[in-house]
Amino acid sequence: MFGDYTLSQLGSIFVMQGFAGLILFSVYVLMALGLAIIFGQMGVINMAHGEFMILGAYVTYLTASFVQSHLPALFSVYFFVAMALAFVASGALGMLTEWALIRHLYRRPLDTLLATWGLSLILQQAFRSIFGAREVGVELPQWMLGSLPITDTIEVPINGIFVMGLTVLITVAVAYIIFRSRWGRQVRAVVQNRVMAGAVGINTERVDRLTFGLGCGIAGVAGSAFTMVGSTGPTSGQLYIVDTFLVVVFGGAASLLGTIASAFSISQTQSTLEFFMSGSMAKVITLLTIVAILMLRPQGLFALKVRK
Structure with a gap:
């Protein structure tokens, strides 16, 4: 597998694939952060x-189209507005979903799986009816295009650097909210002992609703970032949901550090293997490796200790 390349070529390949893995890592982290919050706490x-x-991705697409048609002078900064709108739209839909559907199914994980799977199919059909079956792309501002040369053989895309910077910013913000804010302390109290948290005056239903909305809002921001690395279609979200669950389970549910470590290891392994073999074989080898590790450590890389 490596015999056809010189050491210099292998070094460049590993660096380029490593950076491609970092872009994939960014999307995984943004997706998995929201899912880890929802799955781990609720x-x-x-x-x-x-x-x-994908709702966040379509909001970004609509924002880009509107600004390009009506406010072309602001096109260079529209992406920041689009991310905020994507967070609000996905978060609001998430809170509505929690109120109308999820709150009736707590402590029934298999029922939540079936209910949200049905919601997934409904949303896919809604996207298909509103935006059409074809995938759509988002035109990026001029300053996001191109790449930065690192060496004669290595270049990194500017939009990839932006996605990684966005991921770092959101991860730090989520860590601050969960571990430093008053609401974060309430969330962790509910995770550790829901009954006792309610007994001391914490509104657990409100915490659940805001938590679900926050998780879905972060997914909407992930959708904005996704538009920079891929086209958007009604079923594009299903391409990432399995990998996202894999990241959460492998890292350890409700563990922020585990989510980051898991996303990094999976994305780097998959990106590097995809260069030397087919994408399907790379995914199979990655999956088998994770399954083998989970057989030895079923609680994941970083398990959260809670009182029973």
Whole structure:
């Protein structure tokens, strides 16, 4: 597999694929952060999480089209507005979903799986009816185009650097909210002991609703980032939902550090293997490796200790 390349070529390949893996890592982290919050705190298996991501992508597409047609002078900064709108739209739909559907199914994980799978199909058909079956692309501002040369053989795309910077910013913000804010302390209290948290005056229903909305809102921002690395279609979210669940389970549910470590290891392994073999074989080898590790450590890389 490596015999056809010189050491210099292998070094360049590993660096380029490593950076491509970092872009994939960024999308995984943004998707998995929201899913880890929802699954880890609420025990809800949200199979529609990919559709919340695609909602954010379509909001970004609509924002780009509107600004390009009516406010062309602001096109260079529209993406920041699009990310905010994607967060609000996906978060609002998430809170509505929690109120109308999820709150009736707590402590019934298999029922949440079936219900959110049905919601996923409904949202896919809604996207198909509104935007059409064809995939759509988003035109990026001029400053996001092109690449930065690192060496004579290595270049990194500017939009990839932007996605990684966005991921770092959101991860730090989520860590601050969960571990430093008053609401974050309430979330962690509910995770550790829901009954006792309610007994001391915490409104657990409100915490659940805001948590679900936050998780879905982060997925919407992931959808905005996704438009820079791929085209958007009604079923595009399903391409990432399995990998996202894999990241969450492998890292350890409700563990922020585990989510980041898991996303990094999976994305780097998959990106590097895809260069030397087919994409399907790379995914199979990655999956088999994770299954083998989970057989030895079923709680994931970083398990959260809770009181029973």
